[in-house]
Amino acid sequence: MAAPRGSIDVSAIRAAALSLFAERGYRATGMADIGAALGIRGPSLYRHVESKHALLRDIMLGTMRVLIAEQRAALESSGDVVVQVRRMVEAHVRFHAGHREEAFVGNREIGNLEPGARAEVLALRSRYEHTLREAIERGRALGRFTVAEPRLASYAILDMGIGVAVWFRADGPYSVNQVAYAHADLAIRMLGAS
Incomplete structure (x- = not known):
């Protein structure tokens, strides 16, 4: 289930990215992976972070x-x-x-x-x-x-x-x-x- 719009903050995105970068490596992690960890679509992350x-x-x-x-x-x-x-x-x-x-x-x-x-x-x-x-x-x-x-x-x-x-x-x-x-x-x- 997707998270309600506006409910994801940048610190949660960073925490998910950190966990995935540590587990898989930076190159093997995509924005779709980070989004999936948060229950949202990867492209939605660009509303909150640059890249x-x-x-x-x-x-x-x-x-x-x-x-x-x-x-x-x-x-x-x-x-x-x-x-x-x-x-x-x-x-x-x-x-x-x-x-x-x-x-x-x-x-x-x-x-x-x-x-x-x-x-x-x-x-x-x-x-x-x-x-x-x-x-x-x-x-x-x-x-x-x-x-x-x-x-x-x-x-x-x-x-x-x-x-x-x-x-x-x-x-x-x-x-x-x-x-x-x-x-x-x-x-x-x-x-x-x-």
Whole structure:
């Protein structure tokens, strides 16, 4: 049964698209598939969204904006650089544990973005990594970290957190907080915290 006209909002369309992009991939998902998931005809979606690409762009930009906001909150939560890095890692891990579809789509579908949107997403990713690296470098300058390569360390920490989206299960043996704290401990040790 089709949904009543005007009852579909953009957030529901994005949620359906996200789920299908994560399950099938961007290229294998059509507007008809997204519409079917919502109980409407695919062409009806164009009353609410510009295109399938616009949905992908909005999903990926939205993901990065949430990650950056959570990272900023973690950074501002303390004046101690070790605590700042710990909380940034915890926020990163929590996001990836709780937003598996966004993680899959964000990492797998970057090549399907048009050049302008891809550049925008990549700039946000760079900003996110750079913020973590700056904290590591600051900790090193203060003698709190001994890591020789802050850039490589930031890449390793971020990849470690992204990997959580692959294996974490809410009904598994570890809670989100246990995983976040364990990853933060590993990251702090990797950095050679004093």
